[in-house]
Amino acid sequence: MVRIRKIEIKHFRSICSLDWTPVDGINCLIGPGDSGKSTILDAIDLCLGARRNLSLADTDFFQLDVTQDIIIQVTVGALPDFLKNIEVYGEYLRCFDANTGAVEDEPRKNTEIVLTVRLTVKADLEPVWSLYSERTASDDPPRMLTWRERTNLAPSRLGQHPNSNLSWTRGSVLNRLSDERASIGSELVRAAREARTGFGAKAAPQLENTLKAVTDTATALGVPVGKSATALLDAHSVSFGDGAISLHSEAGIPLRNLGTGSSRLLIAGLNRRAAESASIVLVDEIEYGLEPHRLTRLLNSLGSKEQPSPLQAFITTHSPVVLRELAGTQLFVLRETAGVHRALPVGNDDDVQGAIRLYPEAFLARTVIVCEGASEIGLIRGMDEFWVKSGFPSLQADGVSYVDTGGGDADRCFHKAKAFLKLGYRVAAVQDNDKTPTAALVNEFKASGGYHVAWRDGRALEDELFVSLPDSAVTQLIERALELTEDGKVDENIKTKSDGKVNLGQIQFEGLVSSYSPATRVVLGAASRSRKAGWFKSISKMEGVARDILGPHFDATDSGFTGLIVDLFDWAAS
Numbered sequence: 001m002v003r004i005r006k007i008e009i010k011h012f013r014s015i016c017s018l019d020w021t022p023v024d025g026i027n028c029l030i031g032p033g034d035s036g037k038s039t040i041l042d043a044i045d046l047c048l049g050a051r052r053n054l055s056l057a058d059t060d061f062f063q064l065d066v067t068q069d070i071i072i073q074v075t076v077g078a079l080p081d082f083l084k085n086i087e088v089y090g091e092y093l094r095c096f097d098a099n100t101g102a103v104e105d106e107p108r109k110n111t112e113i114v115l116t117v118r119l120t121v122k123a124d125l126e127p128v129w130s131l132y133s134e135r136t137a138s139d140d141p142p143r144m145l146t147w148r149e150r151t152n153l154a155p156s157r158l159g160q161h162p163n164s165n166l167s168w169t170r171g172s173v174l175n176r177l178s179d180e181r182a183s184i185g186s187e188l189v190r191a192a193r194e195a196r197t198g199f200g201a202k203a204a205p206q207l208e209n210t211l212k213a214v215t216d217t218a219t220a221l222g223v224p225v226g227k228s229a230t231a232l233l234d235a236h237s238v239s240f241g242d243g244a245i246s247l248h249s250e251a252g253i254p255l256r257n258l259g260t261g262s263s264r265l266l267i268a269g270l271n272r273r274a275a276e277s278a279s280i281v282l283v284d285e286i287e288y289g290l291e292p293h294r295l296t297r298l299l300n301s302l303g304s305k306e307q308p309s310p311l312q313a314f315i316t317t318h319s320p321v322v323l324r325e326l327a328g329t330q331l332f333v334l335r336e337t338a339g340v341h342r343a344l345p346v347g348n349d350d351d352v353q354g355a356i357r358l359y360p361e362a363f364l365a366r367t368v369i370v371c372e373g374a375s376e377i378g379l380i381r382g383m384d385e386f387w388v389k390s391g392f393p394s395l396q397a398d399g400v401s402y403v404d405t406g407g408g409d410a411d412r413c414f415h416k417a418k419a420f421l422k423l424g425y426r427v428a429a430v431q432d433n434d435k436t437p438t439a440a441l442v443n444e445f446k447a448s449g450g451y452h453v454a455w456r457d458g459r460a461l462e463d464e465l466f467v468s469l470p471d472s473a474v475t476q477l478i479e480r481a482l483e484l485t486e487d488g489k490v491d492e493n494i495k496t497k498s499d500g501k502v503n504l505g506q507i508q509f510e511g512l513v514s515s516y517s518p519a520t521r522v523v524l525g526a527a528s529r530s531r532k533a534g535w536f537k538s539i540s541k542m543e544g545v546a547r548d549i550l551g552p553h554f555d556a557t558d559s560g561f562t563g564l565i566v567d568l569f570d571w572a573a574s
């Protein structure tokens with residue numbers, strides 16, 4: 001079962017340079033739109049696919065610069081014996097070091113024997129396929145695999161229109177399932193002849209006047225058509241090849257009439273059955289046409305849960321379902337820095353793996369805001385909704401997503417945020433200030449490009465709300481708390497946090513006759529975030545508070561607090 005060990009791309013479409021060592025099984029590329037994910041799949045297909053020519057244009061060159069050749073190199077390992085024949089391919093056999101990802105000409109101990117297939121396209125747009133090694137780089141003409149061997153190496157591609165794989169066309173998965181071939185020669189010729197004759201017998205009476213006019217005209221001009229012209233099917237129109245045989249259901253309905261999702265699911269399963277002869281599969285936008293439960297089955301068909309994997313699959317996705325189903329070692333974030341593309345492995349770090357399960361959408365975003373708790377996420381979402389209604393662009397439109405670290409240890413927020421930073425995301429960490437994180441951890445995060453927001457003066461978010469909002473908004477907060485909590489809970493929390501000095505009724509009376517005192521505001525903040533009894537401690541509750549209370553009173557709220565929010569939004573949208 002051949003495996004791709006290394007992919008090198010230069011000056012192809014949106015990619016100036018890429019050097020990637022994929023894994024044996026599932027390789028799922030994620031990243032923002034137009035980042036080059038599909039281009040990588042196309043490059044593999046163009047380089048290894050069994051084709052004699054390509055239809056290329058200047059637009060396939062990086063930045064339309066035809067002076068820089070397109071070069072795609074795919075190094076393959078796990079070679080069958082016939083591809084390791086020293087007499088045939090000795091000059092082209094190379095070695096691959098799995099520890100370093102290096103490909104070298106001279107074999108060394110503990111390395112794998114590999115072949116490198118190269119596709120070069122110059123300004124004349126003529127593709128040249130060749131085997132490549134440094135020792136044969138100047139060979140002219142270059143050497144290439146035989147057509148049969150290229151067919152064996154060619155990847156199978158599950159496109160959005162997979163009908164070609166549901167008939168016995170060249171390169172279809174049906175031809176790779178076994179060595180069986182239908183005997184189409186004499187039987188199909190006979191069927192074509194019968195179709196032509198049968199059509200003529202029925203068509204002639206219907207076209208009698210036209211046929212007579214043709215016969216009379218031909219006779220008058222001396223054109224030999226016999227005693228009478230007739231209407232038959234054109235011989236070329238009814239000729240049959242391998243593609244004439246296609247899959248049908250028991251009722252005789254062509255399987256090409258299946259929905260796109262069903263077709264892709266079936267073909268993926270067939271590729272699994274044909275893994276010995278078609279071990280590399282390419283799937284762009286794997287979620288296309290599939291419901292979540294069928295998408296899971298498709299991934300399972302590709303061997304997503306198996307070790308060793310029966311197939312090497314290269315897929316792209318924008319689906320959170322796919323991310324939840326795959327391990328971090330099967331995911332690669334595509335990034336471009338200074339003209340160099342990198343496929344960064346997400347990995348199996350506990351912080352990352354947990355985030356994939358709970359917040360897969362974050363890995364599909366451009367910017368990630370890692371929040372200490374659900375309340376911070378609710379605050380940001382609520383303010384975003386409020387400002388969108390006022391005509392401002394949404395953070396979601398800027399590719400922003402959120403991760404909840406679940407509170408607790410003040411350092412936890414930074415551990416998760418650092419994991420996203422390493423993968424090239426723009427990351428902010430938003431946290432309460434009632435617990436102090438490790439200073440070195442915060443400094444390291446900020447030095448690596450992270451953006452840090454902490455509430456003021458040792459306060460949690462609820463403290464900031466009750467201290468910073470105007471009196472009318474504080475009254476609304478109390479009313480909202482009474483709506484969201486059990487009867488008597490707000491009063492109980494106030495008594496507990498004030499050591500019995502004040503109760504709900506006294507505070508409500510204070511708000512009616514005068515302003516809330518600083519001491520009252522502190523008590524309310526502490527009472528609202530009582531452990532396991534917080535008044536607003538959920539995304540939806542705090543979202544409502546931000547949208548309905550903080551937003552309308554934003555301009556009248558303490559600027560020290562609102563300034564932190566404005567700065568965060570400005571950073572996220574930049």
